[in-house]
Amino acid sequence: xxxxxxxxxxxxxxxxxxxxxxxxxxxxxxxxxxxxxxxxxxxxxxxxxxxxxxxxxxxxxxxxxxxxxxxxxxxxxxxxxxxxxxxxxxxxxxxxxxxxxxxxxxxxxxxxxx
Amino acid sequence: xxxxxxxxxxxxxxxxxxxxxxxxxxxxxxxxxxxxxxxxxxxxxxxxxxxxxxxxxxxxxxxxxxxxxxxxxxxxxxxxxxxxxxxxxxxxxxxxxxxxxxxxxxxxxxxxxxxxx
Numbered sequence: 001x002x003x004x005x006x007x008x009x010x011x012x013x014x015x016x017x018x019x020x021x022x023x024x025x026x027x028x029x030x031x032x033x034x035x036x037x038x039x040x041x042x043x044x045x046x047x048x049x050x051x052x053x054x055x056x057x058x059x060x061x062x063x064x065x066x067x068x069x070x071x072x073x074x075x076x077x078x079x080x081x082x083x084x085x086x087x088x089x090x091x092x093x094x095x096x097x098x099x100x101x102x103x104x105x106x107x108x109x110x111x112x113x114x
Numbered sequence: 115x116x117x118x119x120x121x122x123x124x125x126x127x128x129x130x131x132x133x134x135x136x137x138x139x140x141x142x143x144x145x146x147x148x149x150x151x152x153x154x155x156x157x158x159x160x161x162x163x164x165x166x167x168x169x170x171x172x173x174x175x176x177x178x179x180x181x182x183x184x185x186x187x188x189x190x191x192x193x194x195x196x197x198x199x200x201x202x203x204x205x206x207x208x209x210x211x212x213x214x215x216x217x218x219x220x221x222x223x224x225x226x227x228x229x230x231x
Contacts, residue, residue, distance in 0.1 A: 102149060
């Protein structure tokens with residue numbers, strides 16, 4: 001059983017640059033989630049998809065952030081004009097449709113904005 | 115709005131001691147789910163347990179046990195006979211029981227558990 005994978009695992013960028021992260025969920029999971037985790041804090045919900053539809057976005061997701069899941073499989077999270085405050089671990093999770101099932105998390109992408 | 119509070123930032127115990135991690139939550143939903151996740155030093159969140167709000171039966175899994183008390187909005191986690199491998203950050207989380215949305219998990223800030231040999 002292949003788990004949730006994320007790429008890249010680490011990204012260092014300069015302020016103002018754009019970055020894109022990829023998440024591949026567990027294959028039969030139609031719900032996909034993005035979270036952000038800063039040092040010493042719990043993960044914070046950003047957005048989620050049911051198949052290709054983006055159903056909810058957190059207030060944390062500023063207009064510099066955009067997420068897509070074009071074919072209901074993998075998802076991308078893009079951050080435009082990165083700021084130092086964007087430095088964090090970006091986590092992806094997935095789960096099947098059935099209500100209440102736990103979310104399975106990927107290893108995360110650690111972003112450092114210089 | 116939902117909120118999860120883990121008041122214990124860090125706990126340090128000696129191996130083989132029992133330890134309880136506290137979790138208090140707030141929600142306006144009448145039905146909801148509660149979770150515990152473990153984040154070892156490697157960083158990947160590992161699911162431990164899910165509890166429905168309408169099921170207050172406590173659960174035991176090996177050295178792990180969970181005490182859900184709806185009256186006090188608490189979902190505490192106890193590790194019996196702790197081991198060094200239990201060292202990690204533990205997160206309590208909450209999600210609404212709704213069909214169309216509000217599906218993201220609300221996490222507490224986590225409790226860093228250190229088991230000393």
